[in-house]
Amino acid sequence: MTSQESMPTARAERRQAKRLRRFDNPWMNPKLFWGAGLLLGIIALGLIGRFLWNLDLVFTGSTPLKLPPLGFENLRKQPGVLDYPLGTDGGGRDMLALIIIGAPNTLFVGLLASLIGMSIGITLGFTAGFVGGRTDDVIRVLADVMITIPPLLILVVFQSAYGDVSLTIMALLIAGFVWQSPTRLIRAQVLSMKQSGYVQMAQLSGASTFHIMFREMLPNLVPYLFGSFIASVTTSIVTAVGLEVLGLGPQRIPTLGRTIYEAINAGALIQNLWWWWGIPTLLLATMFIGLLLINLGLDEVSNPRLRKLS
Secondary structure (H helix, E strand, O other), X not given: OOHHHHHHHHHHHHHHHHHHHHXXXXXXXXXXXXXXXXXXXXXXXXXXXXXXXXXXXXXXXXXXOOXXXXXXXXXXXXXXXXXXXXXXXXXXOEHHHHHHHHHHHHHHHHHHHHHHHHHHHHHHHHHHHHHOHHHHHHHHHHHHHHHOOOHHHHHXXXXXXXXXXXXXXXXXXXXXXXXXXXXXXXXXXHHHHOOOHXXXXXXXXXXXXXXXXXXXXXXXXXXXXXXXXXXXXXXXXHHHHHHHHOOOOOOOOOOHHHHHHHHHXXXXXXXXXXXXXXHHHHHHHHHHHHHHHHHHHHHHHHOHHHOOOX
């Protein structure tokens, strides 16, 4: 074989080796990076925007009414202006100021509700799977019963009765309905791991139950826990936005769901004020795409069969 003929083969081998090295660490995959980048971008919008933009424009009557985004015209042939690059709503509020405050608030509710729900799920799931017996029966039946209750209906009734709530209270209410799936997932994983050799060796060595559950078994469940957490964040955000679009939840705190509710309630669809509801909807879609990409990336981490050499 000549040197010219061997060069393509060598290049192909180097490319193959590079692909293999990429999956030496399954956490290094593009889905995780792109998903995390989208969510971090939304968080950066809230953090940096507070220093670069006048947030007083979020108050009613602080801007001209119904101006379109820069580069567009509304039905009255008014063009967008640089002072309000994303336009203004029917109440005279700057859309960019609403987004800077509202997008992180929506993400905060989802993250806090999921963090609380996952903490409950981890505790109950490990207890049910490892301790077993009557404890397992009680926790399993409780999770099975709770998972059949429609959370949105219960939260609508609760918030209709108690009126305005804060972001934290709404997150706590949602957390009461997102712990069941993590509990069932972790219980099933713990039941299978309990028979493994390293767990039995830890029991024979006299290690405490707490040590075995949270020092020996928990690290092996990290990919599953992250995946369950991301799914829980998505569910929490959908629930929060659903409440807000119905006019419930925080009444005086800007969120994406609240902005969409106000747009629909004020007839933005009829008046062709598409930016009033369209921009919050686009940001919500960006959040869900980011969460989906992270979830797909975590699936690759926990399941080697999903990793494709590309």
